[in-house]
Amino acid sequence: xxxxxxxxxxxxxFKGARLNITESCLDRHLFEKADKPxxxxxxxxxxxxxxxxxxxxxxxxxxxLANVLVKHGIKKGDRIALYMPMVPELAIAVLxxxxxxxxxxxxxxxxxxxxxxxxxxxSGVKLVLTSDGMFRGxxxxxxxxxxxxxxxxxxxxxxxxxxxxxxxxxxxxxxRDFWYHEEMNSSSVDFPAVETDxxxxxxxxxxxxxxxKPKGALGSHRNLLTNGLSSAYSGAATVLRRGxxxxxxxxxASLLVIPMFHVTACSASMMPTIQAGHKIVLLHKWDTVKxxxxxxxxxxxxxxxxxxxxxxxxxxxxxxxxxxxxIDAISYGGAPSAPELVSKIYEIFGAFPGxxxxxxxxxxxxxxxxxxxxxxxxxSCGPAVAVSDLKIMSEDGAxxxxxxxxxxxxxxxxxxxxxxxxxxxxxxxxxxDGWVRTGDLARVDDEGFCFIVDRAxxxxxxxxxxxxxxxxxxxxxxxxxVTDAALVxxxxxxxxxxxxxxxxxAPGASATEGELRAWVSARLAKFKVPVKIIFTQDTLPRNANxxxxxxxxxxxx
Numbered sequence: 417x418x419x420x421x422x423x424x425x426x427x428x429x430f431k432g433a434r435l436n437i438t439e440s441c442l443d444r445h446l447f448e449k450a451d452k453p454x455x456x457x458x459x460x461x462x463x464x465x466x467x468x469x470x471x472x473x474x475x476x477x478x479x480x481l482a483n484v485l486v487k488h489g490i491k492k493g494d495r496i497a498l499y500m501p502m503v504p505e506l507a508i509a510v511l512x513x514x515x516x517x518x519x520x521x522x523x524x525x526x527x528x529x530x531x532x533x534x535x536x537x538x539s540g541v542k543l544v545l546t547s548d549g550m551f552r553g554x555x556x557x558x559x560x561x562x563x564x565x566x567x568x569x570x571x572x573x574x575x576x577x578x579x580x581x582x583x584x585x586x587x588x589x590x591x592r593d594f595w596y597h598e599e600m601n602s603s604s605v606d607f608p609a610v611e612t613d614x615x616x617x618x619x620x621x622x623x624x625x626x627x628x629k630p631k632g633a634l635g636s637h638r639n640l641l642t643n644g645l646s647s648a649y650s651g652a653a654t655v656l657r658r659g660x661x662x663x664x665x666x667x668x669a670s671l672l673v674i675p676m677f678h679v680t681a682c683s684a685s686m687m688p689t690i691q692a693g694h695k696i697v698l699l700h701k702w703d704t705v706k707x708x709x710x711x712x713x714x715x716x717x718x719x720x721x722x723x724x725x726x727x728x729x730x731x732x733x734x735x736x737x738x739x740x741x742x743i744d745a746i747s748y749g750g751a752p753s754a755p756e757l758v759s760k761i762y763e764i765f766g767a768f769p770g771x772x773x774x775x776x777x778x779x780x781x782x783x784x785x786x787x788x789x790x791x792x793x794x795x796s797c798g799p800a801v802a803v804s805d806l807k808i809m810s811e812d813g814a815x816x817x818x819x820x821x822x823x824x825x826x827x828x829x830x831x832x833x834x835x836x837x838x839x840x841x842x843x844x845x846x847x848x849d850g851w852v853r854t855g856d857l858a859r860v861d862d863e864g865f866c867f868i869v870d871r872a873x874x875x876x877x878x879x880x881x882x883x884x885x886x887x888x889x890x891x892x893x894x895x896x897x898v899t900d901a902a903l904v905x906x907x908x909x910x911x912x913x914x915x916x917x918x919x920x921x922a923p924g925a926s927a928t929e930g931e932l933r934a935w936v937s938a939r940l941a942k943f944k945v946p947v948k949i950i951f952t953q954d955t956l957p958r959n960a961n962x963x964x965x966x967x968x969x970x971x972x973x
Contacts, residue, residue: 492517722880
C-alpha cells in the first residue's frame with residue numbers, strides 16, 4: 417500500500433494540462449465523445465420534458481452564444497451577470513463567457529432585486545444573461561419581474577439577453593432591449609477568434625465573509641480548472657493506496673442537485689465532470705423521489721453536494737423501492753457533517769463517502785478526503801490536494817504553529833483566486849504572499865490531515881449555504897421595534913444548522929415572531945430567514961469590548 421509523503425515539495429500545477437476552459441472542457445471532447453451525453457436536464461414540471469445535450473451539441477450551443485455575445489459588443493474583460501435557475505443554459509453561458517474572455521458572475525436565482533442590483537453595480541456588469549424561466553414558470557409571473565426591477569437601477573447594463581427554453585414569447589416592459597433564443601438559432605457554431613490563457617480573468621463570485629459585506633472573489637481559468645485535475649489525482653491516489661490497479665477510463669454519470677452559483681456545484685462538480693468528459697444530470701429542484709428515479713434510470717455513479725442531500729437519500733422511506741446499486745460515491749462539502757453520516761453512506765449504499773474543505777476564495781477544493789481515509793478519520797476534511805499547501809498560523813499571522821496546535825488555517829495553491837474585485841484593502845488583509853487567510857480555526861496532524869475546529873466568525877452554514885449573521889441582523893435592526901438583535905446557528909440533523917435570532921424590543925414597542933420572520937423574508941433569500949426568534953426582556957449580553965456573547969445566546973435554544 418502506498419503512503420502519503422508530505423515532505424515532498426508541491427508541484428506548481430499539472431504538467432501538460434490544457435490552459436483554458438475551451439480547450440479543457442470542449443475542444444478535447446469534440447470528436448472522441450461527440451455523440452455522448454454531456455448534460456441531461458430534468459425538469460420538475462410534468463409539462464416540460466427532459467433535455468439532452470451531447471458534447472457536440474454543447475460545443476455548438478456554446479459557439480452560438482459566444483457569437484451572439486460578440487455581436488452585442490462583448491469584449492475580453494467585460495462583465496456579464498448570469499441570473500438563471502438550474503438549467504443547461506447556465507452551463508452554456510459559463511462556457512460561452514470563457515470562450516469570449518468575458519468575466520461572468522453567477523447570481524443566485526432566488527435573490528431579490530436589491531441583491532441583484534448590488535452584484536451588478538459592484539462589478540460594473542455590461543450585459544445580463546437570464547432565461548425565460550425567470551419570467552414565466554409553473555405559475556405565470558407578472559410582467560414586472562425581479563430582473564425588470566433590478567435593471568431600472570443598474571446604469572452600467574446596456575443589454576439583457578433572454579435565453580428561451582420554451583416556444584412562447586415572454587412579456588416584457590416595452591422600450592427595453594431584449595433578445596430571444598431565436599437569435600442563437602441563426603448564429604454560427606464556429607468559435608469567435610478570441611485568445612484566452614490560464615491567467616485570464618474568468619469569474620467574480622461573491623462571498624460576504626465574516627463582515628457580511630459582499631466581496632467579489634476574482635478568479636482565472638487556472639483557478640477553475642485546478643479542481644478537476646486535483647480530483648482526478650486524488651481519485652487515482654486512493655486506488656493506488658488501496659493496492660489496486662488503476663481502472664480503464666470509462667464514462668461516469670453524476671447527479672448535480674445544488675445551485676451553480678455555489679462553488680461546490682460549479683467549481684467542484686459541474687466543471688470537473690465536463691472536463692473529464694463524463695455525463696452530468698441537472699435536477700432543476702431537489703426532490704428525493706425524483707433523485708431516486710434518475711439514479712435508477714441513468715445509472716448514476718456519484719451524487720451529493722452538501723450533507724443534507726446524503727441524509728435525505730438515506731432516510732427517505734421509499735429508498736428500498738429503487739435500484740440504487742450504481743452509486744459508488746457520495747461526496748459533499750460546504751458544510752460540516754456528522755461522523756455518523758460517513759459510516760451510514762458506506763453501510764447503506766456500499767458507496768464510498770467523500771468530503772473536502774474549501775471556500776469561495778479557493779474555488780472549492782483545497783483538501784480531499786475520500787474512501788477508506790474518510791471512514792478512518794470521519795472528523796477530518798483530509799489532506800491538501802497535490803498542488804496545494806496548508807499551514808496553521810498564530811492569531812496575528814506572524815508565526816507558523818507546530819503540528820497538532822489549533823490556529824488560523826492558511827492555504828496556498830493554483831486554485832486560490834487573485835483577490836477581491838475593487839477591494840484592495842480586503843485583498844491585502846486576506847491574501848498574503850500567495851497564501852489565503854481563511855478565518856477558520858484548524859489543526860493538522862502528523863500525517864497532514866486537516867481538522868476544522870471552528871468556522872469563520874459568525875457564519876452559519878445551512879445545508880451548504882452560507883448565512884452571514886450581520887446581514888440578517890442588519891435587516892432585523894431596520895424594523896422600528898427592534899433595538900438589539902443577534903443571529904446564531906442551532907443544530908439540525910440534516911442541514912447541519914439553521915439560523916435563529918434573539919431580539920430585544922424597544923420600550924413600549926411590540927412585534928411578534930411571525931411579523932419579524934416575514935420582515936426578513938421580504939428582504940432576503942428564504943434560507944436566511946430565522947427559523948425561530950426568541951425575545952428577551954434585557955439587552956443582549958456583551959463582553960467588555962461590546963461584543964455580543966453569542967455562545968451564551970445559543971443556550972436559549
